[in-house]
Amino acid sequence: MTSARLAFKQPSILPGFGLSFGFTLAYLGLIVLFPLAVLILKSAGLGWTEFWRLALDPRTVAALRLSFGASAIAAAINLVFGLLIAWVLVRYRFVGRRLIDAMIDLPFALPTAVAGIALTAIYAPNGWVGQFFAPLGIKIAYTPLGAVVALVFVSLPFVVRTVEPVLAEIDREREEAAATLGASRLLTVWRVVLPSLVPALLTGFTLALARSIGEYGSVIFIAGNIPYVSEIAPLLIVIRLEEFDYPAATAIAAMMLGISFVLLLTINLIGAWSRRRFGHAV
Amino acid sequence: MRSETIAASVAERPAKAWRPATSETPATRRVLIAIAGIFLGLVLLLPLGAVFAQAFSGGWSLYLAALAEPDAVAAMRLTLLVAAIAVPANLVFGVAAAWAIAKFEFRGKSLLVTLIDLPFSVSPVISGLAYILVFGSHGLLGPWLDAYGIKVAFAVPGIVLVTIFVTLPFVARELIPLMEEQGAGEEEAALSLGASGWKTFLFVTLPNVKWALLYGVLLCNARAMGEFGAVSVISGHIRGLTNTMPLHVEILYNEYAFQAAFAVASLLAILALLTLALKTFLEWRFAGDMAGARGH
Numbered sequence: 001m002t003s004a005r006l007a008f009k010q011p012s013i014l015p016g017f018g019l020s021f022g023f024t025l026a027y028l029g030l031i032v033l034f035p036l037a038v039l040i041l042k043s044a045g046l047g048w049t050e051f052w053r054l055a056l057d058p059r060t061v062a063a064l065r066l067s068f069g070a071s072a073i074a075a076a077i078n079l080v081f082g083l084l085i086a087w088v089l090v091r092y093r094f095v096g097r098r099l100i101d102a103m104i105d106l107p108f109a110l111p112t113a114v115a116g117i118a119l120t121a122i123y124a125p126n127g128w129v130g131q132f133f134a135p136l137g138i139k140i141a142y143t144p145l146g147a148v149v150a151l152v153f154v155s156l157p158f159v160v161r162t163v164e165p166v167l168a169e170i171d172r173e174r175e176e177a178a179a180t181l182g183a184s185r186l187l188t189v190w191r192v193v194l195p196s197l198v199p200a201l202l203t204g205f206t207l208a209l210a211r212s213i214g215e216y217g218s219v220i221f222i223a224g225n226i227p228y229v230s231e232i233a234p235l236l237i238v239i240r241l242e243e244f245d246y247p248a249a250t251a252i253a254a255m256m257l258g259i260s261f262v263l264l265l266t267i268n269l270i271g272a273w274s275r276r277r278f279g280h281a282v
Numbered sequence: 283m284r285s286e287t288i289a290a291s292v293a294e295r296p297a298k299a300w301r302p303a304t305s306e307t308p309a310t311r312r313v314l315i316a317i318a319g320i321f322l323g324l325v326l327l328l329p330l331g332a333v334f335a336q337a338f339s340g341g342w343s344l345y346l347a348a349l350a351e352p353d354a355v356a357a358m359r360l361t362l363l364v365a366a367i368a369v370p371a372n373l374v375f376g377v378a379a380a381w382a383i384a385k386f387e388f389r390g391k392s393l394l395v396t397l398i399d400l401p402f403s404v405s406p407v408i409s410g411l412a413y414i415l416v417f418g419s420h421g422l423l424g425p426w427l428d429a430y431g432i433k434v435a436f437a438v439p440g441i442v443l444v445t446i447f448v449t450l451p452f453v454a455r456e457l458i459p460l461m462e463e464q465g466a467g468e469e470e471a472a473l474s475l476g477a478s479g480w481k482t483f484l485f486v487t488l489p490n491v492k493w494a495l496l497y498g499v500l501l502c503n504a505r506a507m508g509e510f511g512a513v514s515v516i517s518g519h520i521r522g523l524t525n526t527m528p529l530h531v532e533i534l535y536n537e538y539a540f541q542a543a544f545a546v547a548s549l550l551a552i553l554a555l556l557t558l559a560l561k562t563f564l565e566w567r568f569a570g571d572m573a574g575a576r577g578h
Contacts, residue, residue, distance in 0.1 A: 032447060084318055089318075108501070217528070
């Protein structure tokens with residue numbers, strides 16, 4: 001018994017484990033793990049002082065701040081509107097609901113470069129939407145605000161898609177109980193429905209954030225790419241690469257991976273806590 | 283007498299704005315639907331409309347001219363070639379990974395599943411950078427490959443490799459949850475009845491997962507044809523040689539050839555709409571045959 005439990009693989013009569021497992025490992029190793037390991041080794045090979053000199057370069061810090069800041073704002077916007085859209089799609093029946101539901105995944109299917117030039121065309125000062133903001137003195141395209149707009153587009157589906165199935169599963173009886181006990185509708189939604197959605201909302205927020213931090217294609221068209229102002233970290237990596245400054249590019253990449261890892265780990269820990277607190281698995 | 287008035291008042295009530303206690307007033311509903319509609323209109327529909335409006339701003343003849351231009355045709359050809367290699371490669375990988383992970387119990391399985399998802403959590407630019415560090419002329423393998431006359435970075439093989447990297451998880455993550463749910467019972471039955479391993483796979487496993495497989499391939503293909511960041515880093519932007527369609531869109535746009543840029547972009551938008559339509563159809567028609575189909 002103990003020897004079976006210690007064994008790497010439990011016995012099975014199905015064939016092909018060696019072949020499929022070996023192929024999976026070799027493919028994953030060559031395509032994914034090897035290049036990423038080289039990236040990590042190269043950044044470690046820079047040495048402690050050299051790494052921090054490159055990583056704390058003011059232009060790099062400004063780019064990282066914009067990438068993480070704009071991503072957080074975009075994820076927060078999608079948290080609110082994603083919940084609202086999921087609510088409308090799950091709870092209400094109206095003409096065009098199925099079409100809207102299908103359209104939610106557009107940002108996954110539309111290449112980011114296409115999204116980037118299309119959003120720029122709309123939110124530029126003479127664009128369909130931008131023209132209404134220009135007289136108010138608000139510039140959207142070619143500013144950090146433009147980056148936020150692009151990131152909202154790119155990360156829109158995550159919150160909707162994580163909240164939808166949980167919302168559809170929720171037992172309406174608890175809402176009925178709240179209503180019969182005299183709670184207003186708003187109070188019921190706030191105190192009864194929302195808490196059980198917290199873990200799903202957090203998961204959606206995290207996915208949206210992770211996607212936004214790494215996004216490149218859509219942002220570079222709309223943000224204007226002014227150093228220290230509207231230049232995102234992935235773009236700075238590309239710029240350093242074009243200057244053949246590989247150490248700087250590697251250092252920025254290592255910083256992005258490091259901060260993302262700590263950030264996502266923290267959010268996942270909060271998620272684990274909230275699942276215990278609100279007792280609803282996603 | 284009194285019971286009559288109560289009955290009358292109860293009967294009257296539904297005539298007023300009656301609603302179940304677990305729903306909102308019709309007015310609230312309409313407002314919420316309107317807000318969702320306006321938000322989605324501004325963020326999703328307007329950009330899509332803008333692509334086609336700009337593409338046809340010069341009429342059909344200019345639209346077709348932009349698509350028939352040699353560099354555009356070369357870009358389309360390269361995009362098709364890259365997808366034609368990357369998608370089947372990841373299809374084979376996805377099936378193999380799902381077979382090993384879903385049909386067998388072994389140690390470190392969850393670590394393997396996490397590693398398969400890794401490309402989704404790495405910025406495409408960073409994955410492109412990793413490939414430059416391996417295959418670039420100052421990279422780990424670059425000089426050695428150069429000696430044999432093999433170019434990977436700033437050439438088509440590099441584009442294919444990063445595209446495989448970026449789209450690696452799509453097929454596997456559709457198949458793994460479904461095949462785990464289906465278990466190994468049917469395969470065990472086929473084997474005990476004397477079918478060979480390959481025969482069992484072809485006639486028992488494959489028919490059970492074909493729609494999920496198609497779903498994964500669909501998403502994989504859309505991403506493979508549309509990938510920008512990773513490909514942009516590794517391609518070197520050589521016109522007519524290493525430009526995929528998204529890169530060609532960027533070049534045209536940066537040269538202020540807006541109409542041409544949007545014309546090529548409109549083809550990618552049509553591809554996206556076709557993908558969405560097929561995906562929705564599969565979800566609607568074969569929902570039961572696809573475990574984790576939603577939520578991508």
